[in-house]
Amino acid sequence: MMGKLKSIDISMLSALAEPKRMAIVELLRDGPLTVGEIAKRLELSQPHASKHLKVLSDNGIVEVKPEANRRYYKLRLEPFQVIEYWATSFQTHLEKRLDNLDDYVQKLKNDRKRDE
Amino acid sequence: MMGKLKSIDISMLSALAEPKRMAIVELLRDGPLTVGEIAKRLELSQPHASKHLKVLSDNGIVEVKPEANRRYYKLRLEPFQVIEYWATSFQTHLEKRLDNLDDYVQKLKNDRKRDE
DNA sequence: TCGGAATATAACTGTAAAGTTATATTCCGA
DNA sequence: TCGGAATATAACTTTACAGTTATATTCCGA
Numbered sequence: 001m002m003g004k005l006k007s008i009d010i011s012m013l014s015a016l017a018e019p020k021r022m023a024i025v026e027l028l029r030d031g032p033l034t035v036g037e038i039a040k041r042l043e044l045s046q047p048h049a050s051k052h053l054k055v056l057s058d059n060g061i062v063e064v065k066p067e068a069n070r071r072y073y074k075l076r077l078e079p080f081q082v083i084e085y086w087a088t089s090f091q092t093h094l095e096k097r098l099d100n101l102d103d104y105v106q107k108l109k110n111d112r113k114r115d116e
Numbered sequence: 117m118m119g120k121l122k123s124i125d126i127s128m129l130s131a132l133a134e135p136k137r138m139a140i141v142e143l144l145r146d147g148p149l150t151v152g153e154i155a156k157r158l159e160l161s162q163p164h165a166s167k168h169l170k171v172l173s174d175n176g177i178v179e180v181k182p183e184a185n186r187r188y189y190k191l192r193l194e195p196f197q198v199i200e201y202w203a204t205s206f207q208t209h210l211e212k213r214l215d216n217l218d219d220y221v222q223k224l225k226n227d228r229k230r231d232e
Numbered sequence: 233t234c235g236g237a238a239t240a241t242a243a244c245t246g247t248a249a250a251g252t253t254a255t256a257t258t259c260c261g262a
Numbered sequence: 263t264c265g266g267a268a269t270a271t272a273a274c275t276t277t278a279c280a281g282t283t284a285t286a287t288t289c290c291g292a
Contacts, residue, residue, distance in 0.1 A: 004258050007142065013133035019126050026123065029209055035239060048281055050240055065275080069289040077210060080203045087200035093145055094193060134250085142288055151269060164251060171249095185259040185268050 007088040009086040012079055018042065021052045025075065028062065032074035124202040128195055131175040136160065137168045141191065144178065148190035 016022060023042050027033065033041075039049035051072055056062045062077050065072040130136060139158050143149065149157075155165035169189055172178045177195050181188040 005170060007138070010133060010135050010138055013129065013138075017126060017129035017133040020280085022126055026127070029206070030213065034238090045282070046239070047241080047283080051281080054240085069287095071239065075210060080206045080210075084207065085202055085204035087196045087203065090145070090196045091193060091200065094191060094196075096148065126278085136250085152267090161252070162269070163253080163271080185257095187269065188238080 006083050006089075008082065008087075009059070012059045012061065012082075015061055016079075018052075020048075020079045021056055024049075024052055024056065025061065026095055028073060028075045032065065032072040036070070040071070104107075122202075122205075124198065127173075127177045129176070130173050131177055132195075134168075136164075137172055140165075140168055140172065141177065142164075144189060144191045145153075148181065148185045148188040150188055152186070154189070 016025065020042065024038055026039060027038060035046065035049050035053060038044070039052070039075050042049070044052070053062065057064060057073075059079070060076060062073045063076055065074065132141065134156065140154055143154060143157060145176075150168060151165050152162070154169070155162050158187065160166070160168070169178065173180060175195070176192060178189045179192055181190065
């Protein structure tokens, strides 16, 4: 009853919780891009872009599709599903607890009434 | 059509994307606790716990209820709603784009067929 | 096959944030 | 009203990571 919720992957969250990387993620919402394109649009140096993309890649947020000497990066859906599921169950858990608390308070009231 | 998605608050995400703070959040899932309780259960120094709680508090993840010289910290629901909404719309956006892509590919196929 | 474009990576620097130590504040009970 | 418990905060140290510079690798076209 009210079992342990699966914890979310902290490093995956940290990967997203960085302005430049979030900008990359938002950029990739509209479709895959090469490193160069990403760097140009966000005004990052190429190594800087590559570094951030590595972090995103290591955390399963993007995947790479090499094409000649270019590399197209695209978003993966899974991490967003995981985050949504996590946030949802978190709320459910909280709401359930608050309901239980209400029940508890109600029970106390009833007990008191019975004593009158 | 396919308008800009509201960005999520990066500092709110960062607040969650730290192991100790996530542990605090998970601890508070089951109900409000004082600073001392949190510090004891997670084996943090008291100032350390206070510092993390300040970050969580500044980002609207927890709220405080002072009671004598103790302070009860409890979770707020809103950030989790925001995160869920963000993750959901992100997926919707991605799936919509993929659908459009499918349409596009389909259109190409039809065009080709028409040419035969 | 040589030169340049696209990218990754190693090595470095600077800074922000985690974590600690010490101290101030507020509250209650003896 | 004094002492101790609970907490916040300032000042500090340390560590992790963002961002840069320089270089290596791979691929294509001339």
